[in-house]
Amino acid sequence: MTKTEEPHDLPAQYDPGQTERAVYERWVDAGVFAADEKRSNRNGGDREPFVVIMPPPNVTAVLHMGHGLNNTVQDVIVRWRRMAGDETLWVPGTDHAGIATQNIVEKQLAAEGKTKSDLGRDAFIERTVAFVEETGGEILRQLRAIGASADWNRTAYTFSPELSGAVREAFVQLHERGLIYRGHRVIHWCPRCLTSLSDEEAEHNEETGNLYTILYEVADRADGVSHLAVATTRPETMLGDVALAVHPDDERYNQLVGREVLIPITNIRIPIIADEYVDPAFGTGIVKITPAHDPNDFEVGRRHKLPMPVIMAPNGTMTNGADADERVPPDLLGIDRFEARERIVRSLEKTKQLHSVKPHQHAVRHCYRCDTVVEPRLSDQWFVKMQPLAKPALEAVRDGTTRILPERWEAVYVHWLENIRDWNISRQLWWGHRIPVWYCDKCDKQIVSRTDVAACESCGGSVRRDEDVLDTWFSSWLFPISTLGWPDKSAAPLVAFYPTDDLITAPEILFFWVSRMIMAGYAFMGAAPFHTVYLHGTVRDMNHVKMSKSLGNGIDPLDVVNSYGADALRYTVIAGMGMGADLMLDHRDLERSFAPGRNFATKLWNIGRFLLTNVGTSPVRSVDELGDDELTLADQWILGRLNATIIEADAALGPPRPAKGKWRREERYSGLRLSEFAEAARRFVWNDLADWYLETTKGRIGASGSDGEVARAILTHVFDYALRLLHPIMPFITETLWQRLPFPVAADRCEFLATAPWPIGEPASTTEKDAIARFDIVREAVSAVRQIRSDYAIAPGKSIDVVVQSRANAPLFSDHARLIGQLSRSSVHVGAPKSDAAAAHSLVSDGSEIIVALGGIVDVGKECGKLRGELEQLEMQLDTLSKRLRNEGFISRAPANVVESERRKEEEWIKRRGQLAAKVKTLCGG
């Protein structure tokens, strides 16, 4: 048949580039992804809502495989629920990403030889806004290319006027509730970004540094003690020392408490104090106290009311800051902290006050945005009091209101919340939500306000606004509520769609984002924002190194889409990723990496071509009107397998939501096994439908008469449902094929597969189970013949005679001899074989024997060897089995059904042994 004669317009090769974009546009134009508040049953509608909030990528981000994986997972779940009939909403958005974005713009300025101070605050913000307008949101456009079915009408941005309003409201509310306060303490400071960081933003890094032991000279020498040795990893902070501390019970030193020592180099006198914080077992048991540059020392300093001199500038150079007087010697002023460390060490060497230098393993904190070593720094910052917020968030996970998958992350979450510390939310940046606090110049009043303040409310004096902005995460933690209309609690989207359902993200932001969202959900809405947190793995290369653009081991998802299609990308990612496991891909060999998806897409395409070529385009009969007596065994089998596959798929996907608000024990950690779902669907399509059922229809389907019509109807129905099951994973190709199916005229069909009803599985009936079992016997017979053909290298074209000597199922083989012959390219007879001719034998599990006449084809000797080997192996296995069945313990302790099945097996094997032995005797002569 030439191409023009084919009754369809499918090209021989699937070309994703040509079809995907057009299909996507049709979905968008038809509003397939748009959710409607009015249809939610929380808002008078008749549908259960299903809502997913997209983790907003940074507005400046460019799509990488991490986004590809994250959004594919979300889209699979969202498309599944949409087909299942939920009012499904997937809210997309971007994050203004304070530090990250500001850093990029600053870098651009630097390239122009400018700094942000050259522009000034307003001009800098203007420039950043322009930059975001120009390039921002590119990633959301890219997400469309991988098929993301988000409701683009609701695209959110953490810096939009609406969301900014929510941020300000949240700040003011928490302040009113006494949960936001201004604190003077040592925080993490990035000397490069010139801002404070939260504890989470200062990442630990295990490093080998030095532990320097420095000798402090005791002032007013008495009792022979002239020097005290003090260990430190940061000698440069010595300049800010205000005391040495020892443990009050440390008998080596406690008589020195109250005496004074001299700081080396500067010879400033500082006291020796006693504090329980000191661990006598570490180092020398004496600690230098630098309150302004170490959080612990700060606490000690507070307890002992010590001064807190600042000896470092914000950019990490040495300076005489607050309360420092002339502590930093002139020759160190303006010197970088690490250079200063070197110089001080050299000076100490000269004065013989450096006792020792030892390599030392310790954790050093780095800025999560620029990797600069963070400096502890005394400053005024805004904090959120976290313990009250953490309480309900902790309870939510403990009582099953919110579950975290995989289960192991729940312990991590609980541990973090139990030990939570206050959240530093102020940043010394320009790009971000400015803190809504004003200070009166005259009376020093502090005004926290929902609206901008022009003058002091008590004295009428002029006011100035706090210079700082809020941590980016202070806007993202509101995302599930702010995107739906909060603070307007009666906003239709909030009523219809809050709480949401699943949150799908990477474990890296469990603390940054997920747990804070849960806290915000309780703080502002009194309810958890979602009932399921699904934490997926990381995309890595073949050396298990996390993919990243800077390392050059990344994969651009758009390259994959261009080469193999979005469906190939999606299938590969979903099928290859176990629950919570990392995904390894080879960035140097995209073809190999994405072969599973590409191959499967091609397979689907070709099944579609076969179907449309052979079934044609005229409507088929509806399966509902087919009588049982019209169905062949193969028809019954494939329908049974379809039903079983639907059940498997549903089991893998699990319950979409907790039945009564809280997860029941048995359901809590079930579901969302997306790779199992993918595998069940693939197995059905490829191994059942394509490999077997489709082959059985060849010859039937072209024939005129009712059986051909039945085959057309079943094939179409089964493929229709297979496409439905696969649509969440491979939306484009399934929609494209589905649009062309010759549906029954009466079928109540919808316009798009994307909104077609999700298949409903039914418990398998006995006739169904029986059909599956019987067709499996037929398949076994076919495989047996194929194996013999292969074993004896019988040319594919060569016709052979096969005899089935049926022990149990005579009618089965009589009825299907022709089919077995067709599938195994042989001529099959049922009955007795011609006597004593050389033949190959194979046993079917129902006890029947497949006999292939080998006269003139192969040598008998080889066959005998094979038979003997088979017999020997069977005897060994039978021996083990029989021993077990004679074991008292097994009989008494094993479940009855296990014992029973083992008994049956033994009988079967004994029968086989008899048959095999007889064969060996007749063929090989004893």
Place this chain on the structure above:
RNA sequence: GGGCGAGUAGCUCAGUUGGUUAGAGCGCCUGCCUUACACGCAGGAUGUCGGGGGUUCGAGUCCCUCCUCGCCCACCA
């Protein structure tokens, strides 16, 4: 320092509450352009389930121990 996870075929990984002869994809070998598909079809090979010990009638699965990786958390200077 504390906690968690992993170690199963050459590679990436599944293996549900212990229960037939441990699976899949990719790769590999053999034979096939069988009129949907060579991105395919048919057949095949490959595993002391990290080591050792234990519980059990029965262990990849449970317990102990050791080894090797990885991740998270952490104020020992």
